[in-house]
Amino acid sequence: MTSDPPSSTVNDPLFDSNHRIFSDKDLLKIGHVPEADRIVGRDEEISKLAKRLNGAVFGSSPENVMIYGKTGTGKSLVSRHVSQRAQNAAEDNIDIGTAYIDCAEDNTETQVISSLAAKLNDESATDISVPYTGLSTSKYYKLLWKTLDTQFDSTILILDEIDLMNNDSVLMKLSRAEEAGKIDCSIGVIAISNKIQYVDNLNERVKSSFQHKEIFFKPYDANQLREIMFNREDAFRDGVLTEDVIPLSAAFAAQEHGDARKAIDILRHAGEVAYEDEAERVHENHVRRAQQHAEKDRFRELVNGAPTQAKAALLALTELSLNSKDDVFLTGRIYDQYENICMELNMDSLSVRRFRDILKEQAFLGVVEIEKINKGSAGGIHLQNRLIEDPEVVRETILEDSRMQR
């Protein structure tokens, strides 16, 4: 049954505060940390992490932890959840500080340390002011040490997407600070990555000072994804979701390595599509359209992130596709077109062999499809290439890069 929307306090009918579809859309935000009883299938990981941080709650040192797992498997969520709980559970005379840094945003040593200092500092309690920019790295370290010393007995620092940080000595300095007598506050680092070999590639000195335990997060299966979404069903008005919506969103996300972020994104987007359609309820077809949209976004991201030479190769294939009735082309023909484009763009062209490798990389990423054809004993093996996405969309995306405009 659909519940009546609450009465509006906005007088202008242009703005619609009585959303027909959503009642609390924030529950579907990616940064949203659900309550403990809404975290599905991660009891074991939560308890393992709690064991590692246990010391902090009783005034001794938390351990460092490295968390690995594919995207959308709940690594950030569990880390935030357990550190928040440690902070709340701390004994009366123990103060625990916690901070979360996304190294995709703060990727230099100075940015990480200044952000940590700014996030942990409570100016009214410390009288310390942390300027956003303008100080040297070593000054920011000093401010961080002072902030920690003045306020906390222990600190838990979450460094998400640590592999994107361009200077791993941060890990060494944080791990050694207490031992080196710089602070009288213990530090536990939770470093998160989806690159399983991250620690192997660290510099030996960093590796030896960043002593840590590892926790692995497995992808969710379709049942868990379903449960994660059912737990957020109250983001929608009562009765708005038809019964296939959550199972279908879960099935789509399960195909993509069990990514909860993807599942929630599809669900939210399906609601938005239904709203734009002025539908009363969210149906299966809204989920399918949301999924196609997510696919397009993913595709755009792939093409946008491609190196210039790969964009030139894709542009060549795109132009052939747009100007011909065919949609498959031999590598040699695409290469000729690619050379013309390079000339017009005043760009060096690669050898045919490297060009073939680029197309193979794009096939691996799911942008191009390559088929081998055998032209008999004299003709040998040839490769036929086809763009997977609509060439108009690909062309538009490539031309967003000003270097590709002729």
Ligand SMILES: Nc1ncnc2c1ncn2[C@@H]1O[C@H](COP(=O)(O)OP(=O)(O)OP(=O)(O)O)[C@@H](O)[C@H]1O
């Ligand atoms: N077990 C779970 N129960 C409820 N919601 C979950 C669960 N796992 C993940 N989510 C939700 O899925 C989204 C993605 O989760 P999270 O950011 O923790 O994944 P991640 O593994 O850190 O991904 P990435 O590596 O891409 O940062 C968030 O909205 C989170 O709230």
